[in-house]
Amino acid sequence: MELLRLATAGSVDDGKSTLIGRLLFDTKSLREDQLAAVERTSHARGDEYVNLALHLDGLKAEREQGITIDVAYRSFATAKRRFIIADTPGHWQYTRNMVTGASTADLALILVDARKGVLEQTRRHAFIASLLRVPHLVLCVNKMDLVDYDAGVFERIREEFRQFSMKLDMSDLSFIPISALGGDNLVTRSTKMPWYQGATLLHHLENVHIASDRDLIHLRFPVQGVIRPASAKKFHDYRACTGQLLGGVMRPGDEVRVLPSGFTTRIKALEFAGRPVAEAFPPMSVSVLLEEELDVSRGDMLCRPGNPPTVGQDIDAMVCWLSDQTVLNTGARLAIKHTTRVARALVKKLHYRLDVNTLHRDDQSPGLKLNEVGRVTLRTTAPLFFDAYRRNRGTGGFILIDENSNATVGAGMIHGPAVER
Amino acid sequence: MFHRLFSRVASGVFWVGAGLRKAAPAVLPFAPVSYALSHLQVLEAESIFIIREVAAELDRPVLLFSGGKDSAVMLHLAVKAFWPAPLPFPLLHVDTGHNFPEVLQYRDERVAELGARLIVASVQDAIDAGRVTEEKGPRASRNRLQTQPLLEAIEQHGFNAVLGGARRDEEKARAKERVYSFRDEFGQWDPKNQRPELWSLYNGRHRRGEHLRVFPLSNWTELDVWQYIEREGVALPSLYSSHRREVFLRDGMLMAASPFLPTLPGETVTTQAVRFRTVGDMTCTACVASTASTVEQVLAELLASRVTERGASRADDRFSDTAMEDRKREGYF
Numbered sequence: 216m217e218l219l220r221l222a223t224a225g226s227v228d229d230g231k232s233t234l235i236g237r238l239l240f241d242t243k244s245l246r247e248d249q250l251a252a253v254e255r256t257s258h259a260r261g262d263e264y265v266n267l268a269l270h271l272d273g274l275k276a277e278r279e280q281g282i283t284i285d286v287a288y289r290s291f292a293t294a295k296r297r298f299i300i301a302d303t304p305g306h307w308q309y310t311r312n313m314v315t316g317a318s319t320a321d322l323a324l325i326l327v328d329a330r331k332g333v334l335e336q337t338r339r340h341a342f343i344a345s346l347l348r349v350p351h352l353v354l355c356v357n358k359m360d361l362v363d364y365d366a367g368v369f370e371r372i373r374e375e376f377r378q379f380s381m382k383l384d385m386s387d388l389s390f391i392p393i394s395a396l397g398g399d400n401l402v403t404r405s406t407k408m409p410w411y412q413g414a415t416l417l418h419h420l421e422n423v424h425i426a427s428d429r430d431l432i433h434l435r436f437p438v439q440g441v442i443r444p445a446s447a448k449k450f451h452d453y454r455a456c457t458g459q460l461l462g463g464v465m466r467p468g469d470e471v472r473v474l475p476s477g478f479t480t481r482i483k484a485l486e487f488a489g490r491p492v493a494e495a496f497p498p499m500s501v502s503v504l505l506e507e508e509l510d511v512s513r514g515d516m517l518c519r520p521g522n523p524p525t526v527g528q529d530i531d532a533m534v535c536w537l538s539d540q541t542v543l544n545t546g547a548r549l550a551i552k553h554t555t556r557v558a559r560a561l562v563k564k565l566h567y568r569l570d571v572n573t574l575h576r577d578d579q580s581p582g583l584k585l586n587e588v589g590r591v592t593l594r595t596t597a598p599l600f601f602d603a604y605r606r607n608r609g610t611g612g613f614i615l616i617d618e619n620s621n622a623t624v625g626a627g628m629i630h631g632p633a634v635e636r
Numbered sequence: 637m638f639h640r641l642f643s644r645v646a647s648g649v650f651w652v653g654a655g656l657r658k659a660a661p662a663v664l665p666f667a668p669v670s671y672a673l674s675h676l677q678v679l680e681a682e683s684i685f686i687i688r689e690v691a692a693e694l695d696r697p698v699l700l701f702s703g704g705k706d707s708a709v710m711l712h713l714a715v716k717a718f719w720p721a722p723l724p725f726p727l728l729h730v731d732t733g734h735n736f737p738e739v740l741q742y743r744d745e746r747v748a749e750l751g752a753r754l755i756v757a758s759v760q761d762a763i764d765a766g767r768v769t770e771e772k773g774p775r776a777s778r779n780r781l782q783t784q785p786l787l788e789a790i791e792q793h794g795f796n797a798v799l800g801g802a803r804r805d806e807e808k809a810r811a812k813e814r815v816y817s818f819r820d821e822f823g824q825w826d827p828k829n830q831r832p833e834l835w836s837l838y839n840g841r842h843r844r845g846e847h848l849r850v851f852p853l854s855n856w857t858e859l860d861v862w863q864y865i866e867r868e869g870v871a872l873p874s875l876y877s878s879h880r881r882e883v884f885l886r887d888g889m890l891m892a893a894s895p896f897l898p899t900l901p902g903e904t905v906t907t908q909a910v911r912f913r914t915v916g917d918m919t920c921t922a923c924v925a926s927t928a929s930t931v932e933q934v935l936a937e938l939l940a941s942r943v944t945e946r947g948a949s950r951a952d953d954r955f956s957d958t959a960m961e962d963r964k965r966e967g968y969f
Contacts, residue, residue, distance in 0.1 A: 218675040248947030297675035444721035488716035621841035
């Protein structure tokens with residue numbers, strides 16, 4: 216069974232929680248005790264129906280204030296696929312949560328209220344999904360029941376969004392008219408919208424092709440650690456480097472180059488927990504045994520000799536700032552974590568701040584505040600082995616850490632090596 | 637076993653490492669689309685990555701080991717992550733003193749088999765020394781009392797990463813917790829001030845006295861755990877399969893009769909065929925009526941079950957809607 220990770224965005228008003236509650240309920244992923252709890256709370260609040268949205272509010276403060284604070288991860292499964300939903304609140308204050316949820320998502324699901332159409336919030340969510348390179352985007356036009364299931368309303372919203380999305384970098388875009396409350400076009404086809412010929416939401420989630428979203432061409436194997444059980448007699452000379460593949464395919468006998476040393480050798484064997492592995496590909500975690508005893512350690516990277524990532528210390532990237540305590544400005548010094556490598560980074564220049572609602576570039580910005588996105592040039596203390604984020608999310612993404620508070624304060628998407636300008 | 641799993645995966649898929657695979661794929665760069673992994677393989681690869689990150693970046697990790705199914709899977713994954721090297725960290729059991737004997741036996745067998753180092757943090761010792769006070773009454777439980785000995789053990793041994801088997805599907809507060817869950821010097825979880833967690837880039841930085849709880853099984857469900865136990869042949873305490881036991885009904889749950897849990901007026905003890913879905917303190921872990929004696933039968937029952945595992949078997953979460961969140965804020969698992 217294949218695993219699909221999706222990120223949802225939208226506010227409570229869009230019916231997002233109802234939609235997720237409904238998906239869980241209709242796929243029988245909500246159990247009786249959970250449903251009973253929802254019924255009790257619905258009743259206590261005076262809701263006229265079993266408010267499935269209530270299942271999703273986890274924390275005390277959320278229940279008290281009727282808001283969603285944080286990213287929640289939920290699982291459900293059908294006969295075809297296993298799903299993990301990163302459920303993120305839609306309010307602008309929570310851009311950082313959506314960035315977090317979108318970073319690992321195969322698919323982003325954005326909700327639009329049919330009565331309101333494409334809002335600033337919709338555009339922001341779509342922009343974040345494209346910034347984080349979520350490969351598939353689904354725009355659900357919800358509350359179709361409140362616009363008499365009118366095809367014209369759906370068409371207008373679709374056209375408006377399509378116009379906007381041309382400005383974004385988006386590969387796969389789908390539109391589905393739904394009513395989360397009534398369950399129309401979620402799991403079963405709606406009888407009220409015969410004009411809609413496309414898939415139901417669940418059918419789409421079960422069938423969207425995600426296997427080719429990985430990079431199976433460019434070998435990228437960041438070394439996590441080295442296993443050397445010298446004490447055990449039987450394994451005295453055993454030496455393997457461990458890691459999780461971020462790109463490409465490895466087989467025993469393949470020639471590999473080790474970065475940063477640049478030495479080339481061959482793969483003697485691939486293993487996982489003592490079992491030989493004939494072929495390794497993303498996202499497998501494996502152990503690699505090399506023909507020659509080279510000096511390989513954590514933070515190094517294996518690649519193919521003719522196909523290495525960029526090796527460099529000057530990096531051009533988009534950064535989303537995640538901290539409400541500090542500001543990102545030119546001259547800031549931070550720790551950077553990229554693959555299994557850690558270094559320090561100096562912000563050489565903040566080129567501009569990008570307005571996530573209008574996509575307008577403000578090159579006079581004094582610094583990036585919480586939830587703001589901007590283009591920066593970084594200089595790192597050690598070389599990183601990277602690709603453009605649009606080519607590989609694993610070797611193109613990094614986080615910035617405040618060395619004083621230890622907080623994760625920035626998320627970065629690499630454009631490429633910095634060029635003087 | 638592998639064959640059966642294989643048949644569940646879509647055709648054209650092959651299983652690397654189990655000896656089952658199709659002919660070598662075409663020459664790159666046109667990679668075939670058959671490079672597929674099952675959800676269990678993806679979850680396993682993710683968990684192994686997390687466990688290895690902890691060992692690489694944090695110098696004093698420890699693995700919580702209660703003898704329950706989730707910690708059994710955690711231990712299995714940890715062994716796989718570092719094979720053939722020995723486990724690079726000790727195991728920690730927070731012992732309430734109200735354990736099922738089968739679980740203690742299982743714990744000791746696993747520890748001996750692996751040659752692992754086991755540290756026991758005892759709730760009884762903490763009570764005897766007056767550091768914690770036992771709850772009173774017939775519904776008293778030592779569940780909440782585990783927090784103090786846990787934090788003491790963390791401090792005493794200087795652990796800065798505590799690996800646990802908690803899953804996000806277990807409980808609604810857990811659904812919002814990070815894989816690397818930062819704890820302050822009092823062991824407290826602050827749900828409103830969690831570090832954003834992007835891609836697979838985990839931030840384990842902390843000051844002296846602070847630590848991280850790390851949950852590599854965050855994205856697994858109860859069903860995933862059982863499917864994995866079946867696939868890997870993970871050994872479990874005998875409590876998890878059907879056996880005859882003296883039980884009584886309390887608050888709609890079947891509790892095991894034991895000296896730690898006196899019956900109330902009107903509660904009658906009967907002998908029934910039962911098994912446990914979760915294993916914890918005897919005073920707050922209930923069992924379910926079951927005849928499932930193999931993992932396969934447990935899986936079949938699980939698929940038909942209409943109640944969650946915590947709903948079916950955890951008395952401790954019934955105190956209030958936010959019982960878990962409240963305990964976690966105090967430093968609980």
